[in-house]
Amino acid sequence: MLDDTDRRILRHFQADPELGTAELAERAGVTQATCWRRLERLAARGILKGQQAVIDWQALGYAVEVSLRITLDKTVTRAFDDFLAGAREIPEVLEIQTFLGRVDLRLSVIARDMPHYQQLYRSRILTLPHIADIEALMHVARIKSDEVLPV
Structure with a gap:
């Protein structure tokens, strides 16, 4: 190739x-x-997808990062589509990943501080449709963050 x-x-x-x-x-x-x-x-060929500016969100005052592992109510036919449509509308959600297994999705969420996260969690995250279970993992340290591929 x-x-x-x-x-x-x-x-x-x-x-x-x-x-x-x-x-x-x-x-x-x-x-x-x-x-x-x-x-x-x-x-x-789609190998190079473009260039982007990488902004340090911590330098802009966002000090909290949380990973939310979410299980959806899969008895609802449009659970994934409805949830994803809502999650995409939250600016503090930096990344959405889907999985096969017990956990359906993972959201990477940033906030200025814990009170901001708590407000965001209660007013925006918990109001997303079809959540059956949610687990929050507080980010402590980034050990490796490298998107360089071994070419």
């Missing part, structure tokens, strides 16, 4: 996504035109 040149370009691009095409090409050992064509091809 990927050849050595693609992998080399991706490794350098992941290490420093702010590199210009000329610098990336130099580090990857290819011409600028080759690098540009390869990046375009990787994007067209």
Whole structure:
């Protein structure tokens, strides 16, 4: 699927996504035109999905992160769809994951402090439809947060 040149370009691009095409090409050992064509091809194939700004939410005053493990009432036909539609509307929900097993979903939620989390939990989270069970896991420390792939 990927050849050595693609992998080399991706490794350098992941290490420093702010590199210009000329610098990336130099580090990857290819011409600028080759690098540009390869990046375009990787994007067209859906391997490169784009670039994004990463904002440190803690620097913006959000000090609390909670992982909520949620089990839905699966006797309701549209339980997943209804729940997801509501959860997507809560700005403090940073991530929604679905699972197979006892737990159906996990929400990653941020708040400014514990009173803000408590208000958010009571007024927004607990009002989401079809919750059968919910477990809150308070985030203590992030040990590894790396999206760099071994290419």
